[in-house]
Amino acid sequence: MSRRLPVSSRHLADGGNIHSAGSLRAKTRSFLVLYGGLLVGGTMLLIIHSLQGSDTPIIDRDAASKFEGDGASCTPEVIKALPVLNKVYGNGMHKVLHVGPDSCSVVAEILKEEDAEAWGVEPYDLDDAGANCKRFVRKGIVRVANIKFPLPYQARSFSTVLVSDVPDYLSTRYLNKTIPEFARVAAHGVVIFTGMPSHERAKVADLSRFGRPAKLRSSSWWVRFLIQGGLEENESAKTKFELASRTESYNPGCQVFHLKSRDNNNDIAQF
Ligand SMILES: *[C@@H]1O[C@H](CO)[C@@H](O)[C@H](O)[C@H]1NC(C)=O
Numbered sequence: 001m002s003r004r005l006p007v008s009s010r011h012l013a014d015g016g017n018i019h020s021a022g023s024l025r026a027k028t029r030s031f032l033v034l035y036g037g038l039l040v041g042g043t044m045l046l047i048i049h050s051l052q053g054s055d056t057p058i059i060d061r062d063a064a065s066k067f068e069g070d071g072a073s074c075t076p077e078v079i080k081a082l083p084v085l086n087k088v089y090g091n092g093m094h095k096v097l098h099v100g101p102d103s104c105s106v107v108a109e110i111l112k113e114e115d116a117e118a119w120g121v122e123p124y125d126l127d128d129a130g131a132n133c134k135r136f137v138r139k140g141i142v143r144v145a146n147i148k149f150p151l152p153y154q155a156r157s158f159s160t161v162l163v164s165d166v167p168d169y170l171s172t173r174y175l176n177k178t179i180p181e182f183a184r185v186a187a188h189g190v191v192i193f194t195g196m197p198s199h200e201r202a203k204v205a206d207l208s209r210f211g212r213p214a215k216l217r218s219s220s221w222w223v224r225f226l227i228q229g230g231l232e233e234n235e236s237a238k239t240k241f242e243l244a245s246r247t248e249s250y251n252p253g254c255q256v257f258h259l260k261s262r263d264n265n266n267d268i269a270q271f
């Protein structure tokens with residue numbers, strides 16, 4: 001019926017006003033069709049987007065421990081590197097945030113030090129974590145959080161932020177948001193432990209079963225990424241770390257990057 005509207009309005013062309021009323025109705029109709037189409041298309045895009053958004057790096061605990069058991073995680077590396085980091089950052093290691101799988105293990109280790117404070121952000125589900133870990137979660141010391149969202153802490157809440165593994169599971173799009181977040185909540189610096197690309201084969205084989213293989217980037221990729229994002233490496237920390245690693249006989253099994261905190265960068269820019 002509606003298809004005939006323009007025809008009937010042409011019949012009534014003499015009526016002038018009626019003609020324009022008919023074409024207006026036709027225009028309104030095609031606008032509604034177009035708008036409806038956009039609405040449906042937009043809704044589909046939104047659905048696709050939210051599906052992608054929920055594509056979190058959270059994998060089940062079994063998968064994570066299998067993965068760590070194979071020596072592919074950098075979290076045990078953070079623990080091994082703590083004596084070296086204490087030498088490099090000194091007082092800066094007294095208020096630490098660790099972000100990465102098995103965060104409870106890093107927090108527990110740091111808390112063994114006198115006067116040290118430590119918090120953790122755990123990207124994996126902790127359903128079958130041990131009693132100590134559950135206690136950390138209950139006290140809010142360790143939080144399970146999706147690191148694709150802003151960290152629930154104010155700027156410069158911690159002296160140093162230690163990060164393991166999580167950057168290996170993020171696309172550049174999310175890295176662009178997440179790495180600056182680490183720099184924002186750190187007052188002294190950010191230390192990032194990422195997988196070595198030479199271990200790629202083992203790591204990808206381990207994780208392909210879980211549908212989300214790690215993306216291990218080369219050190220030149222990281223350096224370029226950091227420069228493009230305006231994130232500065234702390235050269236003095238890097239040099240001290242290499243020296244202290246030698247004296248502590250620590251041989252890093254992961255790539256280690258030392259970033260300056262965001263606010264420090266701003267201070268330098270303002271002077
Ligand atoms: C990430 O940020 C860099 C530099 O700011 C930019 O060149 C690049 O296109 C961004 N990548 C994505 C995927 O957003």
Ligand SMILES: *[C@@H]1O[C@H](CO)[C@@H](O)[C@H](O)[C@H]1NC(C)=O
Nearest residue numbers: 188189234236237260261264
């Ligand atoms: C660079 O690292 C040193 C430790 O070697 C630390 O004391 C200093 O605060 C860091 N500087 C910045 C700007 O983050």
